[in-house]
Amino acid sequence: MRFFEFIFELLSPAIVTKRLTDRGFHLPLDHIPPMTLRGAILTAFFREGRVDKNFLSKEVRSPELIVSPAYPFVEGRKSYPCHPFAYKCKVPHGDSLEVINYATKIIHDLEAEREPQIEFTCSRGHSTIEGLHPKPVIPFGPNLKEVRILFHEAISVGINKHKASSERNMLFDYEAIAAGQKFWATLALPNEKLEINEGFEFFIGRGISRGFGRSRVTSVKEVNLNEEVEHVKNSIKNKAIVLYALSPLLSSRDVISSPYPTEMCSGKLLVDRVYGRMTSLHCGWDMMSNKERPTLKASNPGSVIVAR
Structure with missing residues (x-):
């Protein structure tokens, strides 16, 4: 088995949301779930003839192609899901909100088998704090920067193919992760025959028949386990x-x-x-x-x- 870390870019908006309603898809996620990404890669392999139906049937029973969630890759830096030991104060401290990351102290306590002390107030004693777990953040030494995902909103109308006009009661709206954003993930491939290279394309999420979710790998490196x-x-x-x-x-x-x-x-x-x-x-x-x-x-x- 071989392990890779790769970066991919959304070439079109990707519909990956928390909620499906009668009117469409809402609340885009701030990451790409592993099941969604794994299915997209397997589908691309199948369409290119790299795997057959027997391989897919085996993957259902005993998965060997394994992928992690994909998190935002912003300004050349990887983001990670925040741990439970970080928060931001909702009360402004000057011109900004205080973000506290006390994971180092917690880890030292846990490794020494001491009971960790969970913080419930900011440095000024405010109890109006908001946990960052599990939002994606970028670490800068002991500091953390919260990542904001750009979203795309649109309204579409169902078309009657026979009348070549809009269909009644077929007005939909949707929210999607905007194109141009990059994500990173790790991937385990079961054999030497399967590879993922720069330029490899796949489709993520809903609406791929309308061109949504088109993605392209921009960087790949193999991980020495x-x-x-x-x-x-x-x-x-x-x-x-x-x-x-x-x-x-x-x-x-x-x-x-x-x-x-x-x-x-x-x-x-x-x-x-x-x-x-x-x-x-x-x-x-x-x-x-x-x-x-x-x-x-x-x-x-x-x-x-x-x-x-």
């Missing part, structure tokens, strides 16, 4: 190790979901605690069997895991 394993080994200095979730983390308490992983490198990884907001993880639509996949409970991306 051995170097990453050594980095993790060197990070294990104390009895506890603190991990950061780049993607949703399934709950081990939900009987219909998979438990947290217990195997790591050549030893055991036992999850002690997880800090992060819970969410419902919608697993998409199974195109092979034409049915909806289950919805699972999960911790949001950006959650912090304490393991032993």
